[in-house]
Amino acid sequence: MKTLFIIALLAITVTSCNQKAKDTKAAETVTTASEVYACSMHPEITGKKGSECPECGMELTEKVSQSATTEKDDANTTDIETKNAVATTKTVAATSFTINEIVTNYLKLKNALVKDDSKGAANAGRVLYVTLNSLDTKSLDAKLKKEYVDIADDAKEHVAHIGDNSGKIEHQREHFAMLSKDINDFVQTFGTTQKLYQDYCPMYDEGKSGYWISESKEIKNPYFGSQMLSCGSVRKTF
Amino acid sequence: MDNHIKEGKENLNFSMFGDYSQRKQENKLERIVKQIKSDEMPLRSYTILHQDAVLNENQKQEIINWINSQLEKEQF
Numbered sequence: 001m002k003t004l005f006i007i008a009l010l011a012i013t014v015t016s017c018n019q020k021a022k023d024t025k026a027a028e029t030v031t032t033a034s035e036v037y038a039c040s041m042h043p044e045i046t047g048k049k050g051s052e053c054p055e056c057g058m059e060l061t062e063k064v065s066q067s068a069t070t071e072k073d074d075a076n077t078t079d080i081e082t083k084n085a086v087a088t089t090k091t092v093a094a095t096s097f098t099i100n101e102i103v104t105n106y107l108k109l110k111n112a113l114v115k116d117d118s119k120g121a122a123n124a125g126r127v128l129y130v131t132l133n134s135l136d137t138k139s140l141d142a143k144l145k146k147e148y149v150d151i152a153d154d155a156k157e158h159v160a161h162i163g164d165n166s167g168k169i170e171h172q173r174e175h176f177a178m179l180s181k182d183i184n185d186f187v188q189t190f191g192t193t194q195k196l197y198q199d200y201c202p203m204y205d206e207g208k209s210g211y212w213i214s215e216s217k218e219i220k221n222p223y224f225g226s227q228m229l230s231c232g233s234v235r236k237t238f
Numbered sequence: 239m240d241n242h243i244k245e246g247k248e249n250l251n252f253s254m255f256g257d258y259s260q261r262k263q264e265n266k267l268e269r270i271v272k273q274i275k276s277d278e279m280p281l282r283s284y285t286i287l288h289q290d291a292v293l294n295e296n297q298k299q300e301i302i303n304w305i306n307s308q309l310e311k312e313q314f
Binding site (some may be wrong): 150151153154157174178182 | 261262
């Protein structure tokens with residue numbers, strides 16, 4: 001029974017990976033389990049040796065040692081199943097440190113500011129504070145750990161201000177600018193599994209600090225919101 | 239008043255400044271410039287009693303210029 005369950009889980013995982021690869025036009029013919037390789041940055045992405053990771057474009061070089069039988073694509077995989085599978089892969093890969101949760105919550109905060117939603121930004125700020133505090137850094141070496149603590153300390157101050165200043169969106173945006181610098185450094189130091197863009201608006205703060213990180217290529221300005229939604233440009237892609 | 243001091247020290251404590259990480263130091267300096275420009279500090283409740291604590295334009299500019307020159311030196 002237990003083995004059956006594990007095989008089922010693996011099957012879901014593998015199908016969802018194939019699904020993902022297919023979505024991003026990087027679909028390869030389904031390979032047998034013994035030849036599955038993963039991206040060194042995105043262990044959840046697997047495929048034929050030498051093919052490209054759809055997330056970052058790197059070659060798949062890490063051999064995956066799994067003996068389960070690979071299943072053919074199941075076109076019926078529902079969203080929920082995919083989500084479950086992603087959750088499973090996450091727990092499996094929990095030993096490796098990731099800042100994904102920080103980025104996700106930062107993006108929520110950013111999107112609240114895009115919508116001029118001060119209260120939403122405050123709530124997202126409080127969630128991000130908890131995340132920054134609770135991230136497990138045990139697997140990091142001393143140098144990276146210090147780096148993390150330095151950046152996180154600074155970021156925590158900014159999200160605390162954002163959380164405490166519901167209703168004062170200009171004040172929140174000031175701290176958001178500084179928080180964005182921290183998030184930028186997080187991504188640069190620890191990498192991302194998600195495609196991210198560094199955007200810049202020259203109109204904000206006399207052109208000094210109007211940077212932000214976004215998940216979409218389209219510009220949606222969190223510093224001016226509806227006032228100047230499309231002001232800015234992509235500076236960098238992660 | 240006591241509370242103001244406590245809260246203020248939590249946000250910026252010059253006695254601890256040397257212990258802050260470089261990131262935090264730079265960030266604090268930038269915040270000082272913003273605070274001075276916005277005329278929020280010193281707090282009104284304080285300047286009522288201590289008129290001489292109000293910074294004039296020259297003093298403000300002097301601080302801002304100094305901070306900017308320090309920040310440029312450490313450009314990262």
